[in-house]
Amino acid sequence: MKTGRFPLVAVAFAMLFGGVPATAAAGPAAFVGVAPATSAAGLATLFGVAPATAAAGPAAIFGVAPAAAAALQEEGEGKALYDAWCAECHGATGEGDGSAAESMLPRPRDFTQARYQIRTTGSGELPTDEDIRAAIENGLPGTTMPGWPNLDDGQIDSIIDYLKSFSRFFGAGPPPEAMDFGSDPGGGAAALAAGAQAYIALQCQECHGEAARGDGTSAPTLEDWRGLPVRAADLTEAWFFNGGSSVEQLHRRILTGLDGTPMPAAIDAMNSGVVSPDEVWQLAHYLASLGPREMPTLRDVARVARAEGALPADGSEEAWAGVETFYFPLSGQIIQSPRNFAPTVDGVWVQGLHDGSDMALRIRWSDPSESPDPRWDEWQNKMTAALDMDGAEDIPVDSAGSPLFRPPDALLLQFPFDPPEGTEKPYFLMGDSRNPVYLWSWSAVDGVSAGRGRGLESIEAFADDPVTGGAEWAEGQWTLYLRRQLRTDGDGLDFAEGIPTPLAFQAWDGSSAETGKRSAVSSWYYVLLEPPASSTVVVAPLLAALLTGAFGLVLVRRAQDRRSK
Amino acid sequence: MRSRFWQTPAAIVALSATAACGGSDAGSEEESMDEQQEAAAAVDPAMVGTISGMVAFTGAAPMMSAVDMSAEAECEAGYGEGGPMSQNALVSEGGGLANVFLYLSEGVSEAPAAMGAATLDQLNCRYMPHVLGVQSGQDIEISNSDDLLHNINATPEENRGFNISQPRAGITSTQRFQVAEVMVPIRCDVHGWMQAYVGVVDHPYFAVSGMDGSYSIANVPAGEYTLTAWHEEYGTMMSSVTVTAGASSDAGFEYGADAMGQAVPAAEALVLAHGTSRIRIDRAQPQQ
Numbered sequence: 093m094k095t096g097r098f099p100l101v102a103v104a105f106a107m108l109f110g111g112v113p114a115t116a117a118a119g120p121a122a123f124v125g126v127a128p129a130t131s132a133a134g135l136a137t138l139f140g141v142a143p144a145t146a147a148a149g150p151a152a153i154f155g156v157a158p159a160a161a162a163a164l165q166e167e168g169e170g171k172a173l174y175d176a177w178c179a180e181c182h183g184a185t186g187e188g189d190g191s192a193a194e195s196m197l198p199r200p201r202d203f204t205q206a207r208y209q210i211r212t213t214g215s216g217e218l219p220t221d222e223d224i225r226a227a228i229e230n231g232l233p234g235t236t237m238p239g240w241p242n243l244d245d246g247q248i249d250s251i252i253d254y255l256k257s258f259s260r261f262f263g264a265g266p267p268p269e270a271m272d273f274g275s276d277p278g279g280g281a282a283a284l285a286a287g288a289q290a291y292i293a294l295q296c297q298e299c300h301g302e303a304a305r306g307d308g309t310s311a312p313t314l315e316d317w318r319g320l321p322v323r324a325a326d327l328t329e330a331w332f333f334n335g336g337s338s339v340e341q342l343h344r345r346i347l348t349g350l351d352g353t354p355m356p357a358a359i360d361a362m363n364s365g366v367v368s369p370d371e372v373w374q375l376a377h378y379l380a381s382l383g384p385r386e387m388p389t390l391r392d393v394a395r396v397a398r399a400e401g402a403l404p405a406d407g408s409e410e411a412w413a414g415v416e417t418f419y420f421p422l423s424g425q426i427i428q429s430p431r432n433f434a435p436t437v438d439g440v441w442v443q444g445l446h447d448g449s450d451m452a453l454r455i456r457w458s459d460p461s462e463s464p465d466p467r468w469d470e471w472q473n474k475m476t477a478a479l480d481m482d483g484a485e486d487i488p489v490d491s492a493g494s495p496l497f498r499p500p501d502a503l504l505l506q507f508p509f510d511p512p513e514g515t516e517k518p519y520f521l522m523g524d525s526r527n528p529v530y531l532w533s534w535s536a537v538d539g540v541s542a543g544r545g546r547g548l549e550s551i552e553a554f555a556d557d558p559v560t561g562g563a564e565w566a567e568g569q570w571t572l573y574l575r576r577q578l579r580t581d582g583d584g585l586d587f588a589e590g591i592p593t594p595l596a597f598q599a600w601d602g603s604s605a606e607t608g609k610r611s612a613v614s615s616w617y618y619v620l621l622e623p624p625a626s627s628t629v630v631v632a633p634l635l636a637a638l639l640t641g642a643f644g645l646v647l648v649r650r651a652q653d654r655r656s657k
Numbered sequence: 658m659r660s661r662f663w664q665t666p667a668a669i670v671a672l673s674a675t676a677a678c679g680g681s682d683a684g685s686e687e688e689s690m691d692e693q694q695e696a697a698a699a700v701d702p703a704m705v706g707t708i709s710g711m712v713a714f715t716g717a718a719p720m721m722s723a724v725d726m727s728a729e730a731e732c733e734a735g736y737g738e739g740g741p742m743s744q745n746a747l748v749s750e751g752g753g754l755a756n757v758f759l760y761l762s763e764g765v766s767e768a769p770a771a772m773g774a775a776t777l778d779q780l781n782c783r784y785m786p787h788v789l790g791v792q793s794g795q796d797i798e799i800s801n802s803d804d805l806l807h808n809i810n811a812t813p814e815e816n817r818g819f820n821i822s823q824p825r826a827g828i829t830s831t832q833r834f835q836v837a838e839v840m841v842p843i844r845c846d847v848h849g850w851m852q853a854y855v856g857v858v859d860h861p862y863f864a865v866s867g868m869d870g871s872y873s874i875a876n877v878p879a880g881e882y883t884l885t886a887w888h889e890e891y892g893t894m895m896s897s898v899t900v901t902a903g904a905s906s907d908a909g910f911e912y913g914a915d916a917m918g919q920a921v922p923a924a925e926a927l928v929l930a931h932g933t934s935r936i937r938i939d940r941a942q943p944q945q
Contacts, residue, residue, distance in 0.1 A: 207818065216811075216819035261817065295806030295824040298847050309728055313849035317812045349820050354846030356808035356822035364828040 170254030173247055178255070181236065186258030196236045197434035197478055198316060206259035207317060209350040210335040212270035215357035218261055220268050224252045234325075234332030271359075273344060277370045279377040287378025290371040294346075294358050299324035304382050305568025307460035310354075312471045312603075317352040321474040324354075326458050326568070328383035332438065337385045343376035388419035393592055393618040396444030396451060403445055403452045407564065407573035412454050415443045422599055422612040427521065428548065434479060435612035436460075436601030440503070446578065446621050451587060455503065455572045462565040463536060463602030464498030472498070476605040487605055499602035501565075502535035503572055506545060506596050507585050507619075517594050517616045521548050521609075530585040532559055534572055536602070542576075542584055548609055556582040578621070592618035706900040708908050709873035712866045712886060714754040715913035719746040719890070724850045726782055731805060732848075735781030744787045744852075746890045753870015754912050756788040757888045758840065758856040760863035761874075762895065764882035768860030771795030774831070777843075777853065779807045779823070784843065784853035788889075790863040791855060793836050800829040806847050813841040816857065839887055854889060886910045 175184065181200040183189040188202035201208070208219040210227055228248050231239035243251070256262040277283070291297065291304075299314065301307035304327035316322040330337035335345045349357030362372055395416065404411030421439045424432035436459055443454040461468045472495050476487055488496045506529040508518045518527035529545045542557030561574035578587040587593060597614040600606040724741040726733040733741065747755040771792035778785040780802040791797055799809050801823040809830065810820040815838040821830045834841060834857040845851035856863060862882075864872040879902040886894045891912040898908045 205814070215821055216817040218817075293824065294822065295847075298806050310847045310849070314846055317818075349822075351818065351820060352812075354808065354810060354820070356810065356820040356846075358822050358824075360821050360828060360830040361824050364823075366824050366828070 169247065170250035170252075170257075173243070173251050174254050177240065177243075178251070182255075186255060192236075195431075195433045195479070197320060198235055198322060199318060199320065200236070203255045203258035205317075205352075206256075206261040207352040209352055210345075211348050211351065212273075212344060213268045213348065214271055214359065215349045216351060218268040220270055221249075221252050222270075224255070225249075228252070230336070232334035233336075234334050237334075271344075271347065273340075273347065274369050274373070276339060276343070276373050276376075279339070279374075279381075283374040283377045284381055286371055287374035287376070287381075290367045290375035291378060293367050293371070294361055294375070296375075299354065300327055301460070301568050303567035303569070304328060304379070305458050305460060307568030311460050312468045314354045315474075316354075320478050321471055322353055323460070326460070327379050329438070329458065330380070330383055330385050331387035337380065339373070339376045339380045342379045343373055346372055346375060387421070390421070391418055393620050394418040394420075394442050394444060394595065396446050396453075396619055396621045398622055398624055399445040399447045403447050403450055403575070404454070404573075407454045407562075407571040412443050415445060415454075418442045420597060420614050420617055422597060422614045425521065425598075425609055425611045425613045428609050430608070430610045432479070432606060432610045432612065434475075434604075435599075436604045436606065437503075437599035437612045440597055440599070440614070444619065444621075446589075448578075448589070448624065450575060450577055451621065453505075453572075453574045455505075455574070456569055457503070457599065458569055459501055459565070459601050460568045461501070461601065461603035463501045465603060466494070466498070468603035469494050469498070472603050472605050479605075487607075497607075499600065499605070499607035500536040500538070501570065501602050502533070502600040503563075503570070504534075504598040505532040505574075506530065506598070508594050509544075509585060519547070521598075521613065523547060525550070532574060532576075534561065534563055534574070535600075536563070536565075540574060544583065554583050557584045558582065559584070587621055589621045589623040592620045595619045702903065704902050705876045705878055706902055707873060707875045707905040708862075708877055708884065708898055708900060709871070709905055710907045710909040712754045712757045712759075712870045712872065712888075713752050713909060713911045714748045714870070715752070715911060716915060718748040718752075719914060721746075726848075726850070729782050729805065729848065732782030732803060741781070741783070743850075744783070746888075747868065749869045751869060753866065753868070754888065754891075755866055755868045755870060756786075757866040757870075757872070757886050757910070757912075758788050758790055758854070758863065759866065759872050759874065759884060759886045759910075760790065760839065760856060760858045761860065761877070761882045761898075762885040764880055765860045765862060766880075768792075768862070771861070774798045776800065777809075777855075778802055779809075779845070779851070782807075782845075782848050782851060784851060786865065787853055788840075788865045789853065789855045790865055791834065791857055792861055793857050793859050794833055797832050797834075797855070798829050799823075799832060801826055807845045807851070808847055809843060810846055811841055811843045811855070813838050813857075816841065839885075840889075856887065884908055888912060 174182075179190055181188075181190040181192050181196065182203060183193065183200075186203035188200040190200060193200050206218055208223065208227075210232065211217065211219040211223045213219060213223070225248055227237065228240050228243065228251060231237050240248075296304075297308055299306075299308040299310045301311065301324070306324040306326040308324055311324045314322050314324060325333065333341070333345075335341050335350070345355070347357060347359050347362070349355050358367070358372065361367065362369060367375070395418075397416065419439055419441055422435065422437050424435040426433060437457050439457065441456045445452050461471075470493075472487065473489060473493065487499075490496055506518075506523070508523070509528050509530055518524065518529050523529035523545045525546050531543045531545050531551065532540065533543060534540045540559055540561045541553055542559045543551050543553040545551045557576075558580055559574060559576040561572065563570050563572040565571075576584075578589075580586065585593075594616045595618060596616045599612045600610075601612075606612070721742040723739075724743055726736075726741050735741075744756065749755065771794055774796035775789060775791045775798070777789055777797055777799045779800070782803060789797075799821075801807055804826040806822065806824045808820060808822045809832075811818045811832070811834075813834060815836050816834040819832055821832075823830065834855065836857070837859045838857045840854040840856050843853040843855060856865075862874050862877050864874045866872045877900045879900050882898050882900065884896045884898045886896075891914070894910050894912070896908055896910065898906055900906050
C-alpha cells in the first residue's frame with residue numbers, strides 16, 4: 093500500500109537540498125526522540141548522520157554499528173541484532189510500537205500478531221521463513237522498512253527466529269507452506285486485454301479505481317487492522333509496491349491478499365470460476381503494464397523544447413503527445429513542524445514547451461481525491477489523528493464530526509530570483525529573507541497566481557503577473573497547465589533561453605489534511621529552455637543525410653540508365 | 658411439554674451427525690466422527706437442562722441511525738421506505754435487546770465436537786446474521802447473495818484472521834476459528850458500514866438473542882455455570898446459573914442506557930428462580 097512514504101529517504105532528500113541549514117539534519121533526530129544511548133546502534137545513526145554519508149546510499153547508512161557487532165559474538169544473536177536494528181521501529185517487545193513508530197504510516201509490523209502482508213501463503217496463514225527473509229533483505233517499498241544489505245544470511249536467520257518468538261502462532265502447528273501458484277501462461281496484447289477484463293471481474297476498481305490510481309469508490313473509507321487510514325495502492329506506481337513489481341509478485345498479491353489491510357485474497361473467487369487461473373496471471377500482466385516497473389530515472393534538468401508550431405493551449409493529452417516527460421520525486425516536508433511523514437503526492441510528471449516568447453508547462457500527479465471533497469472528511473480526520481505526533485495543529489471538527497475546514501489540493505513551483513552562483517540556491521521551503529523565490533501557485537479553489545516567497549510563512553502575491561492556467565482532475569490524477577511570457581514588465585522572474593533555472597515543487601493533498609507546512613516537497617531541479625539552435629542541430633544532419641542519399645540515388649539511376657542504353 | 662422440549666434438538670443433533678458421516682471414507686477421520694456421533698447420541702435427557710430467558714433493555718431506546726448505502730443502489734433497494742438502519746443496538750417494542758451473544762464462560766468441563774457448519778450470508782450489503790456464535794473448529798460457510806463485490810475481513814486476536822474477496826453472488830468460502838474468542842470482528846472494507854461479530858467458544862452452549870430479546874440454550878449438562886452476555890454497544894455482563902437435569906432455567910439480563918445514551922448495566926436487574934435453578938448476578942461489568 094502506498095500510504096507510507098519513506099521518512100528516512102525524506103531525510104536524505106532533505107540533506108541533498110541546496111543550502112539546507114544545520115537544523116535540517118538535527119531536526120528529525122530530535123523529533124523522533126532518539127535517546128543518545130541507542131543512537132550508536134540504532135537507526136539514529138541515520139538521522140544524525142552527516143550529509144555526505146546520507147548521500148552515499150543505504151550501504152553506508154546501515155553500516156554495522158560497533159555495539160551490534162560486539163553482540164554478534166554472544167548467545168542470543170537474534171535478540172542482539174533485533175535490539176540493535178529493529179527495535180527502534182518495531183519495539184523491544186515486537187509490538188510495532190518503537191519510538192519512531194508514531195511517525196510512520198503504515199505503522200511498523202506488530203510481530204506479536206504475526207499478521208504479514210507479503211506472503212506466499214494463503215490468507216490469514218503464517219508466512220514462510222523465506223517470506224520474512226525477503227522482507228528483511230529487500231525492504232518493503234512504499235513503507236519505512238528499508239532493505240538490510242549489511243546483514244548476512246546467518247544473521248537474518250537468527251533475526252527471523254527471534255521475531256517469530258514474539259508470536260505464539262509460530263510453532264503451534266506445522267510450518268507454513270507456500271501456495272502452488274501455477275505457471276505463467278505469458279503476456280502479450282491478448283493477455284493484457286484479458287487481464288483488463290479480470291480487473292473488472294474481480295471488481296478491483298471498487299478500491300483501486302477505473303484507472304487504477306487508488307481512487308475507487310471505497311478508497312476514502314479504507315483502514316488497516318489497527319483502524320488507521322490506508323491507501324488503495326496507486327497501481328501505476330509500481331516502485332512503491334511493498335511486495336515488489338514483477339508479474340510473479342503481483343500474481344501472488346492477488347491470490348494471497350495483503351493481511352492486515354483491506355486487500356483480500358482472490359483465491360476463492362478464482363476457485364469459484366469468477367476468473368480462471370490463467371486470467372489471474374493475465375491480470376498480473378495487465379497491472380504490470382500500467383506504468384514503469386522502476387522509479388523513472390532521475391534527471392536534474394527538465395528540458396523545455398522549442399515548439400514547432402503554436403504552444404498547446406491547454407493540458408489535454410492530444411496537445412502534449414510526444415513531448416518529453418520528466419519525473420521529479422517529492423517527499424514529506426519534515427524539516428519544520430507540522431511535519432508530514434505520509435505525503436500523498438510522491439512525484440510530478442513535467443512537460444514543457446516554449447516558442448521564444450511564451451512558455452507552457454504541463455504537470456501531472458496522482459492524487460486519489462479531488463480536494464476539497466466531503467466524501468473524504470472521515471479520511472481527513474483519520475489522517476490528522478494518525479500523524480498528529482508533533483503538536484501539529486488539528487483541523488477542528490463540528491459536532492457531527494465534519495471538519496470545519498477542507499483544505500484544497502494545491503501545487504507550487506518556485507524559482508530563485510537571482511541567478512544561482514555555483515550550487516547555492518535559496519532555502520527549498522519557499523526561500524528565506526535573504527534569498528526570496530519566485531512562486532507559481534495553483535490551488536483547486538483559487539486557481540493560478542504568482543508571488544514572492546521569503547520562507548513558508550512569508551508569501552507576497554503579485555497582482556500583475558501574467559501567469560495563467562488551470563488544472564483538471566480525472567481518475568485520480570491532476571493535470572495542471574501553466575503558461576506565461578518568458579519576459580515580463582512585472583515583479584516576476586524573466587526566463588532566458590539556454591540558461592538553466594533552478595526549480596522546486598511543493599504539493600498538498602487537502603483531503604489528507606495537508607495544508608500549510610504539512611506538504612510534500614522536492615529537491616531543487618532545473619528547467620532549461622532550449623534555444624532555437626537546438627532544433628537546427630538535429631535538423632541539419634538529417635537534411636545532410638537526406639541530400640546525400642538523394643544524390644546517391646541520382647548517381648545510381650544515371651549509371652543504370654547508361655547501362656540500359 | 659418438558660420431554661418435547663429436549664427431544665427436538667437432540668434429534669437434530671443426531672441427524673446432523675448421521676449426515677456428516679454419510680459416505681465418508683474409512684479412516685481415522687471417520688473413527689473420530691463415529692466417536693462424535695456416539696457422544697451426540699449419548700446426550701442423555703436425564704442429564705441435561707435448558708437455559709433460556711430475555712435480554713431486556715431499559716431506559717430510552719437508542720436512536721436508530723440511517724446507513725448511507727447510496728454507493729450501492731442495488732443494496733439500498735432491498736430496504737423499505739425508511740431505508741437501511743444501523744444494526745448496532747436493536748431494541749424491540751417489548752423492550753428486548755437483540756444480537757446479544759450469550760455463552761457459558763465457566764463450568765463447562767467437556768463438550769461434544771461441533772456439528773455441521775454455521776452460515777454467514779451477505780445480503781443487501783448486510784451480514785446475516787449480524788452476530789453469530791460458532792464452536793471452535795466449526796466450519797463457517799460464508800456466502801454472498803449480493804451480485805457485487807464484498808470482502809470478508811476477519812481480524813481476530815487469538816485466532817488467525819482471513820480476508821477473502823467474493824466479487825459476485827453465489828460464491829461460498831469456508832473458514833474456521835480454531836480457539837475460543839469472544840468476539841471476532843468481521844467487516845467488509847468495500848462497504849464500511851458492514852460489520853458482523855462472531856463469538857467462538859469451545860462448546861455448543863451459546864445463543865444469540867433474537868429480535869424480541871429472547872434466547873435459549875439447550876442440552877446443557879446439569880451443573881453450575883457462569884453465563885456471560887456480550888453486546889457490541891453495551892458491553893459484557895455475567896451471571897451464575899445452575900442447570901438442573903430435565904428443567905428449564907430462566908436467566909435474564911438487563912441492559913440499559915441513561916438519557917445520554919451511556920450504557921447503564923442495571924446491577925440488580927436480574928432474575929429469578931425458576932423450577933430448580935437459581936440465578937443471580939455475580940457482577941456486571943460493561944466493557945470500557
